[in-house]
Every structure is written in C-alpha cells, then in structure tokens.
Amino acid sequence: MGSGPILRTLVLLGLPAVTTGITQTLFEVVDTWFVTQLGPDHITGVGLIGPIMFTAFAVSQTVNVGVAAMLSRRLGQKRPDLARDVLNHGLLLATVIGLGLSVFLILCRGLVLDWLGASGAIRSYADQYSSIIFVAIVFMHIGAASDAALRAQGNTVTTMKVGVTANIANIVLDRILIFDLGMGVVGAAWATLVCRGAMAVVLLGCLWMKNTELNPGRIEGQRLFVRWGVVGQIAWIGLPASVGIGAMSGSILFINQLLMSLEAHAVGMLMIAWRIESLAFTPVFGLFSAVVPMVGYNLGAHQYHRCARTIWTAAGLSAGVMTTIGAVIWLFPAFFFGLFTSEPKMLSMGIEYLKIMMLVYPIIGIDIMMSAGYQGLGKSWISMLSQIWRNIILKLPFAYWFAAIWGLSGVWWSFPVSTVFSSGIFITIMVLVLRNLQRGETGQTTREAAG
Numbered sequence: 310m311g312s313g314p315i316l317r318t319l320v321l322l323g324l325p326a327v328t329t330g331i332t333q334t335l336f337e338v339v340d341t342w343f344v345t346q347l348g349p350d351h352i353t354g355v356g357l358i359g360p361i362m363f364t365a366f367a368v369s370q371t372v373n374v375g376v377a378a379m380l381s382r383r384l385g386q387k388r389p390d391l392a393r394d395v396l397n398h399g400l401l402l403a404t405v406i407g408l409g410l411s412v413f414l415i416l417c418r419g420l421v422l423d424w425l426g427a428s429g430a431i432r433s434y435a436d437q438y439s440s441i442i443f444v445a446i447v448f449m450h451i452g453a454a455s456d457a458a459l460r461a462q463g464n465t466v467t468t469m470k471v472g473v474t475a476n477i478a479n480i481v482l483d484r485i486l487i488f489d490l491g492m493g494v495v496g497a498a499w500a501t502l503v504c505r506g507a508m509a510v511v512l513l514g515c516l517w518m519k520n521t522e523l524n525p526g527r528i529e530g531q532r533l534f535v536r537w538g539v540v541g542q543i544a545w546i547g548l549p550a551s552v553g554i555g556a557m558s559g560s561i562l563f564i565n566q567l568l569m570s571l572e573a574h575a576v577g578m579l580m581i582a583w584r585i586e587s588l589a590f591t592p593v594f595g596l597f598s599a600v601v602p603m604v605g606y607n608l609g610a611h612q613y614h615r616c617a618r619t620i621w622t623a624a625g626l627s628a629g630v631m632t633t634i635g636a637v638i639w640l641f642p643a644f645f646f647g648l649f650t651s652e653p654k655m656l657s658m659g660i661e662y663l664k665i666m667m668l669v670y671p672i673i674g675i676d677i678m679m680s681a682g683y684q685g686l687g688k689s690w691i692s693m694l695s696q697i698w699r700n701i702i703l704k705l706p707f708a709y710w711f712a713a714i715w716g717l718s719g720v721w722w723s724f725p726v727s728t729v730f731s732s733g734i735f736i737t738i739m740v741l742v743l744r745n746l747q748r749g750e751t752g753q754t755t756r757e758a759a760g
Contacts (some may be wrong), residue, residue, distance in 0.1 A: 310606040311606055315450070315618050318589070318625055319619065321602060325469035327595030333591075335476065336477075337587060341355075349634035351493065352650075354434030355435070355580065356577045357565060357576055358435055359440070359561075359580055360565060367558050370550045371548045373454060374457075377461045381603075381605035382609035384606065393538070394539055398536070399458060400667040401535065403450045403451050411447045431573060437498075442498040445501055451509040459512070459515060459516065461602050480687045482500035485500075546687055553697065557696055564705070577655065582662050583660055587703065589631065593674050613743075619682075666724060669725040671730045691738060695734075703726075704724065
C-alpha cells in the first residue's frame with residue numbers, strides 16, 4: 310500500500326471487496342425478488358424496515374471506520390502493539406453496541422411502525438419481519454468489525470471468501486424458508502439471521518488464525534482491558550462516518566413516511582429500485598474499501614503525495630464505472646425493474662425514478678470516493694457534514710416542497726438535486742485539504758535536506 314503502483318494496488322485491494330459486494334448485492338437482489346413474488350404488501354412491509362436496518366448499519370460504522378483507519382495507520386507506523394489495542398477495543402465496542410441496538414429495536418418496533426403510519430397487512434408483514442431481523446443486528450456489527458480489521462491489514466481475500474459463502478447460503482435458505490416451508494417474510498428474516506450469525510463467528514475465527522498478521526489478545530504490560538483513550542480515538546474517527554450515514558438513513562425514514570401519505574406502495578417500489586442501484590454501486594464500494602486503508606497507511610507513513618494520488622485516481626475510476634453502468638440502466642429501466650414486478654403502478658414509478666437518478670451517477674461515484682478519502686485521512690467529520698448537508702438540510706426540504714408541487718415525481722427529483730448542490734462544495738474542500746497536506750510534506754523534505 311505504501312510503494313506499489315496506485316491504480317494496480319487499488320484494483321488488487323478492491324477486487325476481493327467487489328467480489329464480496331457482488332455476492333452480497335446479489336443476495337439482496339434475490340432476497341427482494343423472492344419477497345416481491347409474495348405481493349406488493351409484503352415488499353412494502355419489508356421496505357419499511359429497510360431504512361431502520363440501514364440506520365443500524367450506520368451506527369456500526371463508528372467502530373468499523375475507526376478500526377479500519379486506526380489499524381492501517383498504526384501498521385504504517387510499525388506499531389503492532391498499538392494496532393492490537395485498537396483491534397481489542399473495536400471488537401468489544403461492536404459487541405456492546407450491536408447487542409444494545411438489537412434489544413432496543415425489538416422492544417420499540419411497535420412505536421416505530423406507528424410513527425411510519427403502517428397499517429393493515431403492510432404493518433403485519435413489517436412487524437413479522439422486524440421481530441426476527443432485528444436480532445441479526447448484533448451479529449452484523451461483530452462481523453463488520455472483524456471484516457474491517459482484516460481489511461485494514463490488507464487481507465481482503467479472506468473476507469471475500471467468507472462473504473461469498475455466506476451470501477450463497479443465504480440465497481439457498483431464502484428459497485427453502487420463504488417458499489418450500491411457506492414461512493413468507495419470516496423465512497426471509499430467519500435466513501438472514503442464520504447466515505449473518507455464521508459469518509460473524511467465522512470472521513472472528515479468522516482473526517485468531519496463525520497466518521493473520523494481527524490477532525486479538527492481551528498486550529504485555531497492559532493491565533486494564535478497556536482504555537477510554539482508545540475508545541475515544543476510535544469514536545473520534547468513526548463517529549462522523551456513522552452520523553453521516555445515519556443522516557442518509559434518517560432522511561429515508563422521513564421520506565418513507567411522506568410516501569406512505571402519497572402512495573404506500575411507493576415504499577416497496579423504492580426498495581426494489583435501491584436493490585437495482587446497489588448492483589451499480591457495488592464496484593464503487595469495493596473501491597471504497599481499498600481507498601480507506603491505503604490512504605490511512607500512507608498518511609501514517611507521511612507519504613502525503615500518495616494519499617492525493619490515491620484519492621484522485623479512485624475518483625476518476627469511480628466516475629467512469631458509474632457513467633457506464635448508469636447509461637445501461639437509463640437505456641433499459643423497464644427491463645431491470647420488470648425483473649422484480651409486473652404490477653403496472655409500481656413498474657411505472659420505478660422506471661421514472663431510475664431515469665431521474667441515472668443523470669447524476671458520475672457525480673455520485675466521485676462523491677463516494679471523496680468520503681473514502683476523508684475517512685482515510687482521519688477527517689471523517691467533513692464526510693459527515695457532506696451527508697448532513699445533502700440528506701437533512703437539502704434533500705428533506707426539497708422532497709416535501711417538490712412533493713407539494715409535483716407529487717411523487719417531486720420526491721424522486723429531490724435526490725439528484727440535493728446531490729448536485731452538495732457535491733461541488735465537498736469536492737472543493739478535498740482539493741484544499743490535499744493541497745495543505747502536500748505543502749507540509751514539501752516543507753518537511755526541504756528541512757531534512759537543509760539539515
């Protein structure tokens with residue numbers, strides 16, 4: 310990560326994550342397809358729970374991002390003792406936070422469904438699904454923290470193998486539980502719970518394997534297991550990313566509430582659309598997982614010029630990939646959406662949404678790499694501000710305002726409009742941050758030469 314060709318290293322680090330992401334996305338796509346076969350009320354009920362699970366994922370990013378950035382930086386500084394300390398605390402935090410979220414959401418799910426305005430069959434399916442899927446949150450947190458720790462050490466192949474296996478198993482279980490055993494949405498939830506639990510156990514086991522560079526365990530000379538200074542460092546780096554993603558999921562919760570008042574099945578349509586979009590985003594998020602540790606490693610090694618080259622190379626690659634994929638979806642939206650449903654109203658809404666969103670795909674690709682760069686540089690708070698600005702300050706007011714004028718179409722247009730308004734600002738900030746870093750590196754080199 311500190312000396313190889315930038316593009317080649319990004320591709321080598323990112324490809325396993327892309328492979329994992331593809332299988333994860335295919336699982337989500339197939340899972341959604343299975344549920345759509347049950348009916349519009351079923352997919353809408355499950356769709357209501359989607360943003361809540363995404364919020365739980367957002368919370369997990371406090372640990373994941375903090376561990377990935379700090380571990381890679383400590384390894385770049387050649388301090389394996391400090392890296393192990395980060396790893397120990399990361400696993401502990403993931404377990405405590407994940408368990409707390411599972412318990413809290415199980416107890417409060419009725420209040421959440423009331424607030425969303427769910428009723429009748431839609432509420433019944435949402436309640437059945439959430440009663441099981443919320444248990445999976447603790448395993449998702451532990452598995453994600455273990456995955457982040459392995460990736461921070463440059464070991465993306467192991468996480469790929471585990472992820473691929475778990476997602477294939479999930480698809481098989483989905484088919485058996487949803488249809489063969491007739492469990493419906495409850496079967497979909499149980500399949501996810503079983504496979505996420507198994508995945509967490511296997512990833513944890515991989516961290517203790519002899520061929521893993523850094524294992525959890527006792528640090529010689531350290532008596533206290535919990536050190537609040539380390540917890541604070543992880544939170545300082547990771548919490549902004551968590552809040553930023555939370556802003557995204559929070560905005561969707563409010564938009565779902567708005568959609569329930571306009572057209573309830575639009576919630577189910579949006580879930581299908583996101584599954585289609587997740588396929589487009591998979592290569593970019595695979596690249597994201599390579600950028601964070603690579604930038605963090607070079608930051609720790611004081612190679613700031615490599616930090617900048619990594620971020621801009623990834624941004625250009627991401628924009629190209631998103632443009633290509635977006636063009637294909639824009640040309641054939643009916644085909645992609647028709648794979649999930651033939652219901653006329655949902656199909657019409659889905660085609661309109663996809664054609665609107667594809668217009669800003671290149672910008673989204675660049676924006677995602679800016680977020681990865683900020684996290685790798687330890688400036689996750691800037692990424693957080695961009696998400697809050699886009700999703701809370703811009704998207705929500707635009708959604709309600711445009712909906713009052715153009716109905717559902719206005720809600721869809723609020724997504725790209727808020728993206729364009731916010732991206733330019735935070736790309737400019739990245740230019741200034743990197744210019745500052747490189748000036749510092751030049752100054753340091755000059756002083757060393759003079760000495």
